[in-house]
Amino acid sequence: MSNDNHLTEEERQGAADDSLDAERLREVEQHLASCDACARDVASLRMLMSRIPTAESSTDLDDLWPSIRSRIDESKVVSLDAAPSDTMPTRPRRGIVWIVGAVAAAVAILIVSLPPIRTSPRATSPNVTGDTESNFIGVADSTSAYEAEANALLNQLELQRAMLPPEARSSVDHDLRVIDSAIAEVKDALVRDPNNPALRRLLASSYRQKVELLKRASGAS
């Protein structure tokens, strides 16, 4: 049990945090009753254990949420959307067409209004706020993520097509064509102006709309 007639470090620590088994703890307690040095040491460790705080904080953290929300929105690329994503799942079906229209209109306006050649991403888009290298990379990442998700959902939808009512199937196909057309237009514009961050955001946004449409269509089947 002991080393030089005193408890080992393991025994002292174990006595303090109650991790010793019952028999060993009994032996340790016997030693503590007769050894002031060990008793003082274990008492000090036990005092520490009694001061260990709870795993909570009472700090006001409300002010952190807006920043978190902003970062979430950035990652979702919603800046060009008219409809916030958190309300979308409860929207009626006709809302989809409206969103698609908004994306298509935004594509058309942006392609017409943006100068064709840009040399620096930072200097190129006065109508896009908060452009940084990291945002730029984030948008590219989110585009590929949405594209991958859209492809997966398309495969899933193909399997479920038969379960969709004919009218819904036709409507989904139409909406998909509109979104795909918008995506194709943005991709074409990006070929001409590959460093344009606004176009990249719009591409990601279009893909997101596609993903949401597909998710809803899958859920409806």
Added chain:
Amino acid sequence: MVQPRMGGPSDTLPASDGDGSIDATVRRAQQGDVNAFEAVYRAHAPAIHALCRRMVGTERDARDLVQDVFVRAWEKLESFRGQSSLATWLHRLAVNVVLNHLRTSKRDGLRLIDDVDDATFGSRSSPAASVETAIDMDWALAQLPAGARSVFVLHDIQGYSHDEIAQMTGIAAGTARAQLWRARRALTRLLDL
């Protein structure tokens, strides 16, 4: 594991059960409902903040990390399957975020305690010596090297085993145990116990 403390309607947000069932609010958040995710944030932020605060030792870093944790949680929420409670899932995520932060921190990294000597951990002139116990403890924790502090927080406050800590931090379980003991020793000196 941890109960929410912040005020507001989120106090009613139940934790997921860890039995595969997922609370409706969490499920809505998984489907992209940011308002639902805000409720998740309000319910769990106090515990995540406490974890970050004690592991990094400074309030400013802790607040930055709380944001990082919840942004990461939003990104990964879809992968939450309810096999553990959401609090446990978030804690794991937070520990990873904080440890990554500490590993890349040039200031301290995940430094361990070599020796609990008076020169390093003698505290008698501690500016916090006369303040409340909890503040004393936070102050004392902040004096520990990050690696030892992490082990202490993860074991004695968060309740992780030495094996779990070894897995999370990349140190051996025996090293984790030795660091825990040294951290306790250092704290008893710093707190003059």
